[in-house]
């Protein structure tokens with residue numbers, strides 16, 4: 835898999851984790867139970883997100899930041915030739931190619947980064 839694509843997936847995972855941390859009402863109840871206070875956890879996560887974002891190539895980074903601002907997910911899986919970000923078919927030539935995850939591809943319809951899982 836393309837190293838930049840791995841980074842993107844890692845980043846997306848951390849964004850989801852961040853969302854979960856922020857939305858979890860349970861965390862407010864007994865903060866002293868946790869080894870890490872939610873605020874600290876968020877700060878650490880933010881720092882890591884920033885660090886990983888810095889490691890993206892400039893063009894990938896620009897697109898990633900733009901996508902993250904407007905969409906829930908900047909990276910979408912492709913299953914059976916369908917982009918799961920927008921549910922529109924991607925060109926079949928791509929999805930049947932070997933090593934298709936070794937390069938950066940984006941959905942022609944929604945612009946999300948794609949990774950193939952089937």
Ligand SMILES: [Zn+2]
Nearest residue numbers: 917920941944
């Ligand atoms: Zn799409």
